[in-house]
Amino acid sequence: MYAVELKSFGRKKGAKVYTRHLRELIYLFYKKVMTLTTPLKKALRVVIVGSGPSAFYAADELLKNEQIEFHVDMLERLPTPYGLVRGGVAPDHLQIKGVIKIYERIALKPRFQFWGNVEFGRDVQRAELLQMADCIIYAVGSPNDRPMKIPGEDLAGSYSATEFVGWYNGHPDFEQRQFTVDTEAAAVIGMGNVAIDVARILAKTPEELALTDMPAPVIQALAQSQIKTVYLIGRRGPAQAAFTPVEARELFHLKDADPYIDPMDLELDPVSRALLESAHHRNLQQDFEILKHMAETKTNPKPRAIHLKFLLSPMEILAKQGRVHGLRLVKNQLLQDAQGNLKAKSTGIEVILNVGLVFRAIGYDGSPLPGLPYDAVNGVITNDKGRVTFASSESGMDSPRDYVVGWAKRGPTGVIGTNKHDSIETVHLYLADLAARPADTIIDSPGLAEGAAHPLAELLRAKKVRWVSFADWKKLDAQEIAEGQRLGKPREKFTSISAMLKFL
Numbered sequence: 001m002y003a004v005e006l007k008s009f010g011r012k013k014g015a016k017v018y019t020r021h022l023r024e025l026i027y028l029f030y031k032k033v034m035t036l037t038t039p040l041k042k043a044l045r046v047v048i049v050g051s052g053p054s055a056f057y058a059a060d061e062l063l064k065n066e067q068i069e070f071h072v073d074m075l076e077r078l079p080t081p082y083g084l085v086r087g088g089v090a091p092d093h094l095q096i097k098g099v100i101k102i103y104e105r106i107a108l109k110p111r112f113q114f115w116g117n118v119e120f121g122r123d124v125q126r127a128e129l130l131q132m133a134d135c136i137i138y139a140v141g142s143p144n145d146r147p148m149k150i151p152g153e154d155l156a157g158s159y160s161a162t163e164f165v166g167w168y169n170g171h172p173d174f175e176q177r178q179f180t181v182d183t184e185a186a187a188v189i190g191m192g193n194v195a196i197d198v199a200r201i202l203a204k205t206p207e208e209l210a211l212t213d214m215p216a217p218v219i220q221a222l223a224q225s226q227i228k229t230v231y232l233i234g235r236r237g238p239a240q241a242a243f244t245p246v247e248a249r250e251l252f253h254l255k256d257a258d259p260y261i262d263p264m265d266l267e268l269d270p271v272s273r274a275l276l277e278s279a280h281h282r283n284l285q286q287d288f289e290i291l292k293h294m295a296e297t298k299t300n301p302k303p304r305a306i307h308l309k310f311l312l313s314p315m316e317i318l319a320k321q322g323r324v325h326g327l328r329l330v331k332n333q334l335l336q337d338a339q340g341n342l343k344a345k346s347t348g349i350e351v352i353l354n355v356g357l358v359f360r361a362i363g364y365d366g367s368p369l370p371g372l373p374y375d376a377v378n379g380v381i382t383n384d385k386g387r388v389t390f391a392s393s394e395s396g397m398d399s400p401r402d403y404v405v406g407w408a409k410r411g412p413t414g415v416i417g418t419n420k421h422d423s424i425e426t427v428h429l430y431l432a433d434l435a436a437r438p439a440d441t442i443i444d445s446p447g448l449a450e451g452a453a454h455p456l457a458e459l460l461r462a463k464k465v466r467w468v469s470f471a472d473w474k475k476l477d478a479q480e481i482a483e484g485q486r487l488g489k490p491r492e493k494f495t496s497i498s499a500m501l502k503f504l
């Protein structure tokens, strides 16, 4: 088999293919060495904290390993798996959610167990897990939103995209939230994919929303929307837009809304022009073509408009009777910093937009976990290519066995697929570390023999934690789909943990 792989490697051409295969070859070599050198433990347990895409890609890579029989226990704070695919991906992007089928296949593998409704740091501690598992992989994402730190941010009518997206996706954390779109104009701050999602959802008709998996009460609330204008606000220029072309193009396909841009906003500074002309920025070039199309196309006026506005920074959210009444912005110009990056710099020229709602979609932030080092500047668990890096003595052991994947590793960037390579990198690093570790530091995980009690089940039972298994989740899933069918939509989600547990 080894020879066949080497042969096919020789036949492949092209730099990209070459690099990929070179990496594969190094990995094959390392696997071979590992087989010869690792004091082979037949079976090892790994705990993964979190159940989003990066968690499942890490589980898959472990379960595929041929040298070691890995057993994966995936812990999740909610009773439901899949992280942002369930609670963050836009409810009208049902095709993207189709990736769940791949995760489900992984979850149904024999050496995989899902432990929903179990929170790391509350129900189980790092030290307890490290006694039963050879390593912990943290896949906890970036759960917090970032504040703009401007006056008026806390007014009624000023919200983070995190809470609005959580609410319209039926996330249990936002079960108590209510949003009333009783204003004709809203501003969304940010030019990323989340900002586009929020603008698109605000502009959709009740008929369009009815085709999504949004909870029925949310669809009813949004159906009362008075919105006529949504402003999307970017602090830098059109050549620095953070959204991806597929998402931008969708704005042309809304039943009652069209996207608009002032052609003057597309005049570029020389550095941005050079950036766009360089062959390395295919996405930016495509984005710019789409923006040009928005500036050129005259369509029949629809009742709603999405205006993309660039080079504007929010300075203050204005109030009337304690509610958002407007947004004061300053016009920016782009200047290069010492590293050559283009930064927004105020020109001092102010602009006021009359809006009754402001959503900030300026990126997510991480959150520290108990017992783990945290890099507050980058909002990640402190790590080197996925290996958690403790300050000396901080880890409580000679050879730390903690790893991290996904947004908690690299920050909130990339699309779902980005997590696959990222998780594989971390798992390979763990395997290489495992091969180099002294034999007496490898954890002979208890409970792996057939018929043996699972140590995590014993621990949770002792603590009276009611965990949700994958079979339990499938019952919730079936109920959501059945209820959706009754209402003529893809699914009707449970939006509260207590309702899920009561049903089970």
Ligand code: NAP
Residues within 6 Å of the ligand: 089, 090, 148, 189, 190, 191, 192, 193, 194, 195, 197, 234, 235, 236, 240, 241, 242, 243, 244, 247, 313, 314, 361, 362, 363, 364, 412, 413, 414, 415, 416
């Ligand atoms: P993002 O892509 O990082 O975009 C954040 C935007 O906010 C940027 O335009 C940024 O401008 C702006 N911004 C940051 N700080 C600001 C400030 N203080 N004032 C004004 N503007 C500010 O973040 P995101 O939209 O939250 O998305 C997070 C990740 O999820 C991204 O990788 C995204 O692609 C992904 N995602 C993908 C999909 C999809 O594939 N359909 C959907 C949703 C999210 P600067 O560039 O100037 O910093």
